[in-house]
Amino acid sequence: MIGRRVSYEFMSRVAVPLLSGAKGWRRRLLSRKGGRRTGPFGPPLECARKLKELTARHYLAGRYADGAVPVAWVTSGFPVEALRSLRFHTVYPENHGAICSVKRLVPELSEAVEREGYSRDLCGYARADLGSLAAGKTPVGRLPRPDLLCCCTNICQTVLYWYRALADRFRVPLVVVDTPFVYGDALPHHVAYVVDQLRELAEVAGRIAGRPVDSAGLVESMRLAREGTRLWDECLRTSLARPSPWTGFDSFFHLAPIVAMRGTGECNAYYRMLLDELKDRVARGVGGIENERVRLLWDNLPIWFHLRDLSTLLAREGFNVVCTTYASAWAEAGRRIDPADPEGSAARAYLHVFLNRDLPHRLSLMKRLCEEYGATGAILHSDRSCKPYSIGQIDLKDRLVEAGVRSLVLEADHADPRAWSAEQADNRLRAFMERFP
Amino acid sequence: MRAAAIAAQKKLGRKTVVVLPILYPRELFTAMDVHTVELWGPPGPPRGPEAGRIQPYACAVVRNALAFLASGGADAADAVLFPHTCDSLQGLATLVPDFGGWKKPVLRFHHPKGEDRPSARAFARAELSSLACGLERLTGETLDAARLDAAIALHAEIDRIKGALLRRRACLDLDDPALYRLLRRGEFLWPEDHLAELQAAEGRIGKERRRRGVPLLITGYVPEPMAIFDHLASGGTFVVADDYAAVGRRIPLGPPARGEDPIGTLAARTFAMPPCPTRAAAPARRMEYLSALFRRSGAAGVIVHVPKFCEPESFDVPAIRRLFSGIGAPLLHLEGELEADLPAQSVTRLEAFAEIVESARSAP
């Protein structure tokens, strides 16, 4: 136990920063001289390397986490602050699923669970995660075994079914924070329900960690979570500038810390650095793409396995995705967190997550983003394996068109390339781009 | 049939609420003198072009429901109730009233998800009270505790008989198509009328075994198309144990435990239901339940009948497969799209399955 703890602390605090520091040193020197431009894109963000380092450190430390510190597998929208204050190592299977998808591993992993009887129609993240367990394969080396599974329904109910399967497999407690869907504003008894569940969570997590949640630690992680959300929002808002200093596709990668490290000083330090760099680019007029001509909104998850090709296709024609509902979702609800009222404000914040709110709210957010960011077009990724995000998109598209936003519904899948035709999608995108002057 | 039932209740001055799947506290509606009609699709091709407002990778239940509502199929009703059963129904619950398809009042109902726990108990109570307020607004009447008590007793009796008919079906002189038609008439009949029919059927439970053929356990979502039972019968099989979300899974495991008041009794009922993936029951508990059902009923094989694109049901399929392969029971996984009739390929698979189960049963 002590040996594992030492390895865990060494890996998370010393080894990875050293390793990545040495590797990044030469490249950093290069980029300070102005960086290299790649294709139709502006110079790459220097922070991208820091992000890789952060992610690598997180996953490398994870290999030594079980047996050293309590480990929780957590859904992206889970109220994680109590776990932070108990020093849980948290694993985000959705983030892992995204990595599997970028590495184009999902078909292989999915096939492993399809053989067990899972349907190919289920969420691609769930299939990637369960498939990774079934096949014993992961691009991150090894995921630590969970002591606790934490699932919040504010992104979808699919996570319930997925985490039930995980609980069955690992035979560890599953904490569900059930967040009733919000029409307009959350009802008082819905808030009370979430508050009650947060108390139940604190009890279970405290039991597993071997000590109770300390309220000062909880307040501190809430303060950090709110601050992290604010910083992330500021990063996104740098795209108000013309040209936008980065692309919405970049933001998909850079949201990893606010999803997976929310409530930590490390997350906030990262976003301070990213914000500095983005502001610097704005001041110098450096864009995410070279010739920004048309600004777009993206709705739904990224098509992880095709992101590079897609962004290149758009960027070549001067199209830049400057705002996304997905990345903005992480800047929205956290504002409600108030360390002075840890339970009530957390309940309200986690209830009012974008995917847990009605379609009028979603439409108004999309219209607001288009207006503020000057997006004259929208791509709505109709995501075959994410039903909660996709139902309603056809009506949303019609309403955006009525509001003067040229819009396209693009059929794809966020994780699994098997149901996807790159050629067909490219043709549709080209035809869409031709509609802009 | 449903239209005629609505018209008959209108004549009696009752309001009608159309209810989407699966579970809802019907007792509240009965106590408020509100007639409910359930909308499981309806099966068959969508009634109108509006189904196209939901992508084809969502289940036929929500696509058909949207088309049905938007084409005016339920215009005779006074309100719609959306239980928050799954992501797709949740999506429908905002899509239809907010973006078109239904202009009359909307009621919504959340079931607590996960296992029984104090927070879920308190929430179930609060949500029931909130729904009661919605019904009071709809009817202009006040919920009366004595009437709710009576409604709870009425539905408990309905559930008792339904349970008895399902459990003792081997001795019942009704075949599967007739039994399921009878049970499912509760989806649109006024409860007292349904009770009368059920009582008549209960009198047909004999002491002797009447059913011959290969007994099967069936688990899944909704028995659509109903022709599945004709095909099962013609293949020499019959359903001896039911775990359809629309049928067996809605019958409480025991008589209602009395709460501190009628709403408390109803809240307790939420946790007395057979384990269902849509309410996130632990798989281990569900598998235990299915395994006991299988053993108790003497079933010789299992059919898993789920709609395509149904996440809650589909996620449990591997565990169900594991469970029954572990005890050597033949299993058929049938995926449907709420067709009006069973596709030829499914019919062939059912026939082949019947033969497999029969030969496994007669093997020494």
Ligand code: SF4
């Ligand atoms: S991709 Fe969609 S269905 Fe899958 S976990 Fe995320 S929100 Fe849920």
Ligand code: SF4
């Ligand atoms: S069939 Fe499944 S996915 Fe469709 S509405 Fe019913 S529970 Fe939801």
